Amino acid sequence: MxxxxxxxxxxxxxxxxxxxxxxxxxxxxxxxxxRKPKKPASPPGIVPVRLSEVSEANLREYRRFSSGIGEVDRVLGGGVVEGSLILLSGDPGIGKSTLLLEIAENVARVGKTVLYVSSEESLAQVYLRVNRLGLSKTPHLFLLSSDAFEDILGAIDTLSPHLLIVDSIQNLSRQESDFLPGSVAMLRELSTQFMGIAKKRGIACILVGHVTKEGVVAGPKTLEHLVDVVLYLEGDPNRPLRMLRGMKNRFGSTQEVGLLELGEEGFVEVSDPSLYFLLDSEGFRPGVARTVLAEGKRAMVVEIQSLVHPSSFDFPRRVSLGIDLNRLHLLLAVVEKNTRIRFSRHDVYVSIAGGIRTLETGLDLALCVSLVSSRLEREVRKDTVFCGEVGLGGEVRSVPLLEQRLQEALRVGIRRAVLARGQKVPPRLAGIECAFCGHILELFEKEGLRP
The missing domain is CATH 2.20.28 (Rubrerythrin, domain 2)
Incomplete structure (x- = not known):
């Protein structure tokens, strides 16, 4: 006992x-x-197989079906795999339920049976959301409002759906279990049950998971280890842009990122992110520098905007939107150390236009140019992108995925790129002029940003 x-x-x-x-x-x-009875020995015939003896006939064919949203299919590696267990997480109000309702309607529209389980909302609330999004009332989409796992299991036995969506797993409970809903033991038990349903019956399951205040999936780490795919829906609740990241994917790459825009009628794909983030405005615009971000395997041209203004306080403010604040402090110190430009009595505000967030260091060069441009009130060329990482000594380092970055810059009309000295440029990218620098002092000299 x-x-x-x-x-x-x-x-x-x-x-x-x-x-x-x-x-x-x-x-x-x-x-x-x-005491549990001993398990019988494995039947004869189940023996290890040499890797060299495995053929295509031995491999299980994972069939996929489309979610109806191209950006979601991109992150999943080409679509939803039958019999897979997917975990979708994100901050409250970011749009997880809206996205899943659209996926459910798209899959049901092509004739596949979809069961959408809501453990947090009533059927009336889900129906109001469907009306607000303007979704079709397809007969292949079934709704269930329950927080009991036994009710879900009974509905699965009755419908045998192709896709099961559970929103969310933290609110579910089991009748024969004394564990509280959302507890570690309950989440571990339920995730194991859903994994068995997905693998044994070939049903694709999408589970919604809550996040903690630190922004990670709530519950035991076993939940992330057990599922096949872990997706995060990120974005600023005050802006329409949402970014879907794949943190784990057993059926594809985790280097893909999906961009979506949330509006009154649901999500709209952002198929051309560079045109979405760039603003062709006329006039004098100091403090604006362009760079090419590489989120996973996807390149996009964005604008780094800086506002440097004399401070009225003893402790100047440092505000960063979309860029790591610690990275901003580091680059300010590097610029002050290597130049005669001071920011100690100035407020500094930095933002990536469009509301995107990133931790990539390839925008260091553009951020330094943007800061100095705003401080000296000098404009930067609009036809130039700055791609490079800046070290603590002011040296400029190369960035990965250069070919994809330059191809994206050429596509939107950029004809000049400033890169790290020693960065190898593919010879077929002859349509763009490349300028090289080994130190930020050399960069500021070439761009006319010396004090």
């Missing part, structure tokens, strides 16, 4: 008033343990 904590699943042979793992009081309950 053992005692289990209903909050975290901690096991102990002795009853305790307080759980030493999660700190909960009076959370232990008695669990009777029974």
């Amino acid at each position: 053992r005692y289990l904590c209903s909050e975290c699943g901690y096991s102990t042979p002795n009853w305790m008033g307080r759980c030493p793992q999660c700190g909960g009081w009076n959370t232990f309950f008695e669990e009777k343990t029974e």
Whole structure:
């Protein structure tokens, strides 16, 4: 006989008033343990196979079907794999339910049976969302409002759907289990059950998972290890742009990123991100420099905007939108150390136009140019992109995926690129002029940004 904590699943042979793992009081309950019969030995014929003996006939064919949204299919590696278990996570209000309802309607429209389970909203609330998005009332889309796993299992037995969507797994419970909904033990148990449903019945399952205040998936790490695909929907709730990232994918690459725009009628694909982020405006615009970001395998031209203004306070402000604030502090120190340009008595505001967020260091060069341009009130050429990482000594380092970056710059009309010295440029990219620099002082000299 053992005692289990209903909050975290901690096991102990002795009853305790307080759980030493999660700190909960009076959370232990008695669990009777029974001896399980020994499993029979594996039947003859199941033996290891040499890698050289594996042929295409031995490989299982994973058939895919489209989600109806090209950007989602891009991240998934070409579509939803039958019998796969997908975990979708994101901040509250970011648009997870809206995206899944659109996917459910698109899949059901082509004749596949879809079961959409909402454990957080009633059928009336889901129906109002469907009306607001203008989705068609296809007969192949079934809705279920329940937080009991047994109800979901009964609906699966009745419908045998091609796609199962559960929104969300944190609210589900089981009748024969004493674990609380959302607890570590309950999430581990439910995820194992859904994995069995997906693999044994060939049903593609999409689970919605909550996030913690740190922005990671709530619950045990086992949940992420168990599923086949982990997707994150990111973006600023005050802006329409959303970014779908694949953090794990057993059926494709995790280097793909999908861009979506959330409007009144649901999501719209951003098929050309460079034109979405660029603004062709006339007039004097100091503090604006262009670069080419590489999010995964996708390149996009964006504008780095800086505003440097004399501060009225003893401690100047540093505000960054879309760029890591620590990276901004680092580059400000590098510029001050290597030039005579000072920012110690100036407020600095930095943003990537369009609302995109990134941690890539390939925009360091453009950010330095943007800061100095705003500080000196001098405009930067609009037909130039700056691609390079800046080290602590002011040296300029090369960036990966240069060919994709330059091809995207050429496509939108950019004819000049400033790169790190020693960066190898593919010879077939002859339509763009490349300028090289080894240090930011050399860069500022070429661009006319010396004080």
